[in-house]
Amino acid sequence: MQHLPASFFLQMAAILLACRVVGWVGRKIGQPQVVGEMIAGVLLGPSLFGYFFPTQSAQLFTADTRGMLFIGSQLGVGLYMFLVGMEFKTELFRSRVRSAASVSIAGMVVPFILGALLAPWLIKIPGLFSPTTKVYEAGLFMGAAIAITAFPMLARIIYERGLSGTSLGTLALAAGAIDDAAAWCVLAIVLASFSGDSKMAIIAIAGGTLFAGLMLTVGKKLLAKLGTIAEREGKVNPTLMAIILMLFCLSAWFTDTIGIHTVFGGFILGIAMPRGVITQDLTKKLEPFTVIFLLPMFFTYSGLNTRLAVVFQPSMMLVAIAILVASMVGKGVACWAAARLTGEDNRTALAVGALMNSRGLMELIIINIGLQKGVIGSGLFAILVIMAVVTTLMASPIFEYVYGRHARKAGALGLGGIDG
Amino acid sequence: MQHLPASFFLQMAAILLACRVVGWVGRKIGQPQVVGEMIAGVLLGPSLFGYFFPTQSAQLFTADTRGMLFIGSQLGVGLYMFLVGMEFKTELFRSRVRSAASVSIAGMVVPFILGALLAPWLIKIPGLFSPTTKVYEAGLFMGAAIAITAFPMLARIIYERGLSGTSLGTLALAAGAIDDAAAWCVLAIVLASFSGDSKMAIIAIAGGTLFAGLMLTVGKKLLAKLGTIAEREGKVNPTLMAIILMLFCLSAWFTDTIGIHTVFGGFILGIAMPRGVITQDLTKKLEPFTVIFLLPMFFTYSGLNTRLAVVFQPSMMLVAIAILVASMVGKGVACWAAARLTGEDNRTALAVGALMNSRGLMELIIINIGLQKGVIGSGLFAILVIMAVVTTLMASPIFEYVYGRHARKAGALGLGGIDG
Numbered sequence: 001m002q003h004l005p006a007s008f009f010l011q012m013a014a015i016l017l018a019c020r021v022v023g024w025v026g027r028k029i030g031q032p033q034v035v036g037e038m039i040a041g042v043l044l045g046p047s048l049f050g051y052f053f054p055t056q057s058a059q060l061f062t063a064d065t066r067g068m069l070f071i072g073s074q075l076g077v078g079l080y081m082f083l084v085g086m087e088f089k090t091e092l093f094r095s096r097v098r099s100a101a102s103v104s105i106a107g108m109v110v111p112f113i114l115g116a117l118l119a120p121w122l123i124k125i126p127g128l129f130s131p132t133t134k135v136y137e138a139g140l141f142m143g144a145a146i147a148i149t150a151f152p153m154l155a156r157i158i159y160e161r162g163l164s165g166t167s168l169g170t171l172a173l174a175a176g177a178i179d180d181a182a183a184w185c186v187l188a189i190v191l192a193s194f195s196g197d198s199k200m201a202i203i204a205i206a207g208g209t210l211f212a213g214l215m216l217t218v219g220k221k222l223l224a225k226l227g228t229i230a231e232r233e234g235k236v237n238p239t240l241m242a243i244i245l246m247l248f249c250l251s252a253w254f255t256d257t258i259g260i261h262t263v264f265g266g267f268i269l270g271i272a273m274p275r276g277v278i279t280q281d282l283t284k285k286l287e288p289f290t291v292i293f294l295l296p297m298f299f300t301y302s303g304l305n306t307r308l309a310v311v312f313q314p315s316m317m318l319v320a321i322a323i324l325v326a327s328m329v330g331k332g333v334a335c336w337a338a339a340r341l342t343g344e345d346n347r348t349a350l351a352v353g354a355l356m357n358s359r360g361l362m363e364l365i366i367i368n369i370g371l372q373k374g375v376i377g378s379g380l381f382a383i384l385v386i387m388a389v390v391t392t393l394m395a396s397p398i399f400e401y402v403y404g405r406h407a408r409k410a411g412a413l414g415l416g417g418i419d420g
Numbered sequence: 421m422q423h424l425p426a427s428f429f430l431q432m433a434a435i436l437l438a439c440r441v442v443g444w445v446g447r448k449i450g451q452p453q454v455v456g457e458m459i460a461g462v463l464l465g466p467s468l469f470g471y472f473f474p475t476q477s478a479q480l481f482t483a484d485t486r487g488m489l490f491i492g493s494q495l496g497v498g499l500y501m502f503l504v505g506m507e508f509k510t511e512l513f514r515s516r517v518r519s520a521a522s523v524s525i526a527g528m529v530v531p532f533i534l535g536a537l538l539a540p541w542l543i544k545i546p547g548l549f550s551p552t553t554k555v556y557e558a559g560l561f562m563g564a565a566i567a568i569t570a571f572p573m574l575a576r577i578i579y580e581r582g583l584s585g586t587s588l589g590t591l592a593l594a595a596g597a598i599d600d601a602a603a604w605c606v607l608a609i610v611l612a613s614f615s616g617d618s619k620m621a622i623i624a625i626a627g628g629t630l631f632a633g634l635m636l637t638v639g640k641k642l643l644a645k646l647g648t649i650a651e652r653e654g655k656v657n658p659t660l661m662a663i664i665l666m667l668f669c670l671s672a673w674f675t676d677t678i679g680i681h682t683v684f685g686g687f688i689l690g691i692a693m694p695r696g697v698i699t700q701d702l703t704k705k706l707e708p709f710t711v712i713f714l715l716p717m718f719f720t721y722s723g724l725n726t727r728l729a730v731v732f733q734p735s736m737m738l739v740a741i742a743i744l745v746a747s748m749v750g751k752g753v754a755c756w757a758a759a760r761l762t763g764e765d766n767r768t769a770l771a772v773g774a775l776m777n778s779r780g781l782m783e784l785i786i787i788n789i790g791l792q793k794g795v796i797g798s799g800l801f802a803i804l805v806i807m808a809v810v811t812t813l814m815a816s817p818i819f820e821y822v823y824g825r826h827a828r829k830a831g832a833l834g835l836g837g838i839d840g
Binding site for chain 2: 008009017019253291292
């Protein structure tokens with residue numbers, strides 16, 4: 001155990017350095033920090049660092065410290081999904097539910113149709129899915145992977161550009177939130193079904209439904225009391241924060257134990273939290289460490305599992321192109337068309353399409369769960385990493401081109417960089 | 421790997437619960453939260469939970485999750501020492517160096533004399549020291565263990581009670597800071613010497629001196645630039661925070677690699693940091709998660725190593741009593757006497773003695789390092805845990821009795837509870 005701390009701290013220093021350097025390069029060309037960190041993770045893995053420096057890579061990422069990276073990742077994405085859950089504004093559904101409905105339905109239905117169409121073909125290609133994955137599971141998984149949006153990034157872009165009150169902002173936020181919630185539900189069903197054992201599947205589905213149902217009714221009412229304490233004191237005191245972190249750990253433990261994933265526990269707890277001082281102060285106290293220290297562990301853990309070399313074969317290239325096109329059509333084009341059909345002008349519709357098309361960190365979370373639970377193989381994983389990076393890379397330039405520069409000319413847009 | 425996250429989150433929920441419940445009981449009887457957490461850690465270990473529920477204990481604290489606990493502990497105390505380092509005010513030495521000198525010298529010289537006197541006796545008793553520990557190493561270790569003060573707790577009591585500008589506050593802070601710095605230096609020397617291999621010892625001493633020297637001169641100047649950025653922006657931006665966390669990891673890695681300990685890296689980096697917006701904002705962003713989530717991991721890790729049963733033998737009881745008396749005389753009585761001799765009134769002198777006598781978390785850190793590096797055995801470890809808890813438990817009631825209630829009557833004292 002003697003040298004474990006030294007290995008851990010050296011590894012973390014390397015990860016933080018890579019994430020910041022690549023993030024800095026990305027920001028120079030107008031990309032959000034998260035894109036840089038996604039790419040940094042891949043570069044630290046067997047696709048670059050591990051390929052050219054196999055000895056150094058094995059020394060830096062030892063079996064022991066990989067275990068730490070795994071748990072740090074789980075804690076990081078769990079806390080991050082908790083923070084994302086707290087950002088969910090249920091009022092959005094009520095206030096703009098009609099105008100957002102068509103965009104969100106388009107961004108949900110089209111991906112699942114495309115997923116269903118692709119699945120029978122993809123499942124026959126070795127290395128994409130696990131041999132035990134059934135066609136409908138493959139279809140649902142592909143649908144969820146295409147339907148997911150970088151909701152937290154989208155929320156941040158809208159907030160930072162001062163678009164929160166605008167038609168574009170409300171539309172994209174509400175549609176993104178509905179689609180992400182739907183994609184997570186579908187993933188939970190896939191995981192439950194994939195567990196094979198029908199008893200396990202029932203535990204997963206019934207347990208997950210019960211957990212969400214209880215948390216969003218009784219749990220929400222009980223949590224409201226914690227909110228009242230925070231409002232009265234004007235802050236989240238240490239005891240309150242410890243209680244909430246304990247509830248977070250229990251939620252993560254429960255959802256992992258019933259066979260879905262720790263992130264669901266964090267996410268649902270976040271949604272059930274009362275809004276106000278409590279969410280603001282918790283975000284202030286948890287977000288910096290989560291985003292700056294823990295999430296890079298996740299990006300690296302994910303990157304260590306990414307073997308881009310697998311994709312450089314003619315058959316795989318074809319699959320990659322098909323999935324990339326399906327993803328852009330299923331999300332970007334579908335959402336743009338739906339926004340146009342409900343009367344939005346072309347510029348707003350294009351901006352909504354670009355934002356909804358961006359997958360970001362959320363895609364990485366979903367596909368890492370798929371890989372970890374054995375639903376997908378390393379080939380499909382690598383292809384979906386590329387899809388996540390490409391669609392996220394596209395978002396900022398398209399948004400800037402079709403919407404940002406015009407709005408900024410009209411003085412309606414902040415100058416703050418996109419980060420997330 | 422599948423069930424590792426579930427075990428980790430369940431373990432964390434149990435730890436957070438135990439720390440809060442025992443902390444709450446402690447606060448009810450006027451004790452700071454840290455005392456409750458120190459005791460909670462011991463109760464979770466083989467002294468209570470593990471003794472009465474061995475099966476459940478083995479299920480909750482598996483070998484895998486213990487590894488996580490170890491690394492989480494290292495990260496927690498490392499970050500905590502970094503925060504403590506940032507609280508160090510070098511001005512204190514200058515402004516009150518003369519009046520504080522006698523108290524700090526008394527609180528340093530007497531413990532080391534007592535350590536030297538106890539060592540030849542203690543080293544003969546099996547289970548207290550490692551067979552390879554030399555008498556002078558044992559003496560120095562005992563001296564450091566007696567000389568250490570709960571500096572962060574002391575600083576918080578003084579700050580929360582509004583005593584920062586008073587004679588008592590400045591005196592205790594300056595003396596505590598000097599003594600703690602001295603105790604850490606001595607510990608570094610013990611570890612360097614204990615490494616046996618003279619080449620290792622030279623690397624440790626030369627490396628540690630070089631590191632501290634460079635960090636507090638060149639490093640300090642370079643870090644000042646980061647401080648300027650934070651002042652200009654009025655906050656620590658994500659890039660700045662990532663750079664500082666990276667430097668923290670590098671410092672922790674370096675000091676661990678040369679054979680001293682990760683905490684030195686964090687602590688010295690903290691001292692070298694520029695003061696102002698940067699330290700305030702970093703503390704705001706790092707302290708809650710460190711203190712509320714990571715430190716309980718340390719208390720539990722430490723508690724899992726504590727076998728109080730070892731102490732319940734006549735020969736060990738005698739050792740325990742001797743060490744307890746030596747600790748109180750060497751620190752509490754010595755500092756009280758020194759304060760009296762330099763003209764402080766008896767009430768202030770008693771309050772200084774009680775505060776300086778409290779060991780808190782710092783003692784646990786020092787003895788865990790001693791145990792981990794093999795300098796001391798589990799018997800002495802358990803005795804020193806008792807010493808740390810008892811001296812910390814004593815501090816608040818004595819302080820309240822001799823100083824607090826009088827000062828509060830005179831309106832000079834806040835009502836805020838002691839925490840930390």
